[in-house]
Amino acid sequence: MSSALLTLADSRLPAGGHAHSGGVEQAVAAGLVHDPGSLAAFLLRRLTTSGAVAAGLASAACQGDDLARLDAEADARTPSPALRAASRQQGRGLVRVGRRAWPSPLWDALPAAPHHPVALGVAAAAGGLTPRDAAAAAAYLSVSGPATAAQRLLAMDPLTVAAVTARLAPDIDAVAGNSTRSADGSLPADTDPLLDLLAEVHSARKDRFFAS
């Protein structure tokens, strides 16, 4: 493992992820997330759906698959306009910092404002990481940002939230591991209609703290 992976998954990397709650803000408003147990369940459903999809896309992008094709596959797996916009915003943010951090001709093959997992795969390749590393970063980021958002929104104990995230490690590893060895070569497409609904209700609100 290279320390580039630590940088890529670090919440302090200024890629714009801090502005997004990954659905947590609306889940809190709907009463679905209110304590450590309900937060853990929410993070697990996010990890095993959008996290698994992100891990598959990041891994394939890192491997050198056609990036425009992967970006179209990401669109097909993200029918919610609010979630598409959130992914493309974060993708653009990651390209901005990634180009400076890990200069490489690989960045030039990305479409404008790519989906975040596709940009993440390119960042991993540019940083000398493996597809498995890219998948691990994608899986981890699918829960780490939302966990922090929950901590801020609910004024939860940071130690408790850190423990909730740390206990998801085996699930994060499983998602990352599965993303790189699908039998028929197809990418994961797991979805959670609840997250789509929360994202669309959230984006129509005027009183939100997070962009998504």
Add this chain to the structure above:
Amino acid sequence: MLPVVRASGQLAVRRTGPASVHLVATAFGPLGGDDAEVRLVVEEGAVLAVRSVAAAVALPARDGDRPSVQRVLAEVAGSLDLRPEPTVVVRGAHHRVSVTAVLAPGAVLTAAEQVLLGRSGEEPGRWTGTTRVVVDGRPLLHTTVGLGPGAPAWLPPVAPRAYASTVHVGQAAGVLTADDAVRLPLENGWVATAWGTELHSVVRAVEAVA
């Protein structure tokens, strides 16, 4: 021209109108371990409605825990309306269904599915459904929904027993949200999904946002 039909194994197919066919289960099930494939070809200018005569009741394998599998492959240049009766997945069964629709430019598609986990008063079974729609070579929609005990994202407090989803290509529609139902826009189409406890109210909810 009437639809050309051919079937073997656990499904029979009946022409029930000039542009409609019904699928008829010829045996109990599907049973765990069964693997059924339905191929539909709708040529340019043609219209086809596909229905089924009764709800399918997915049962567990007699031995082991193999899922029952149903794959629907549709090539559409005309207009396809695919709306089978609900699937009920009984306790201990795992039914995996995939619908892959490959559309030519200008093709029209409506594909609906309705799922109930467990018969009345019974523990839920497990259902995994994948929908992939490709239009003119580009993926339009590709999602997999997992429901029932053991599905990783089927977690309380949102662990519905009933689920319904409809995807449409041919006429655009925007975002619409309701309690436990959402419609999302696709290019020249939409996908609507609803979930809850009772199938009849979930079907009403998906129709309300469709």
